[in-house]
Amino acid sequence: MSRIFRTHLAKFIEVNNKEFDEILKYFDTRSVARKENLLKEGQICRYHYFVLKGLLRQFFINNDGVEQTTEFAIETWWLTDNSAYEHKSPTSFYIQAVEKSEILYISRANQEKLLKAFPVMERYFRFIYQRAFAASQMRIKYHLSFSKKEFYFSLSKMYPEFVQRVPQYLIASYLGFTPEYLSEIRRQNIS
Numbered sequence: 001m002s003r004i005f006r007t008h009l010a011k012f013i014e015v016n017n018k019e020f021d022e023i024l025k026y027f028d029t030r031s032v033a034r035k036e037n038l039l040k041e042g043q044i045c046r047y048h049y050f051v052l053k054g055l056l057r058q059f060f061i062n063n064d065g066v067e068q069t070t071e072f073a074i075e076t077w078w079l080t081d082n083s084a085y086e087h088k089s090p091t092s093f094y095i096q097a098v099e100k101s102e103i104l105y106i107s108r109a110n111q112e113k114l115l116k117a118f119p120v121m122e123r124y125f126r127f128i129y130q131r132a133f134a135a136s137q138m139r140i141k142y143h144l145s146f147s148k149k150e151f152y153f154s155l156s157k158m159y160p161e162f163v164q165r166v167p168q169y170l171i172a173s174y175l176g177f178t179p180e181y182l183s184e185i186r187r188q189n190i191s
Contacts, residue, residue, distance in 0.1 A: 054101025
């Protein structure tokens with residue numbers, strides 16, 4: 001599994017095998033069962049999660065008691081409540097495994113030690129945060145400029161494997177509508 005992380009790092013920075021072995025010591029690994037929560041609302045957000053295998057989602061429970069998915073993370077994607085992680089504060093989100101998953105994770109304290117010991121990792125995390133921010137900007141743009149139907153079909157066209165992999169009720173939650181509405185949209189497209 002560490003090979004997955006090694007290959008991922010190589011896309012952004014150069015580290016030799018000895019350095020990588022040392023970098024890896026700042027991380028822990030964990031197997032997560034399907035529907036297991038890594039983080040619950042109100043808990044202090046202590047970790048940043050990297051998906052080696054599987055699928056995670058971040059969500060909150062809205063005022064009507066409905067789960068609203070805000071993010072997904074598939075293989076080689078990171079996920080955390082960034083604000084709560086940075087400020088060591090309680091989160092208003094849940095992070096849950098959608099599938100049985102294998103994750104690499106790092107605590108805030110270990111991340112600080114890692115960045116001091118290996119400044120090249122600052123560059124790596126800068127790239128990761130820039131990409132995450134860009135993805136967030138695009139999602140906002142799609143929400144503001146596309147109809148819900150257009151947003152779904154755009155997502156389906158850009159990420160067909162992802163849309164097939166994620167349960168439809170979670171896609172609906174992510175896009176901000178009901179599973180019934182998503183079924184209706186899909187039915188109309190087939191007709």
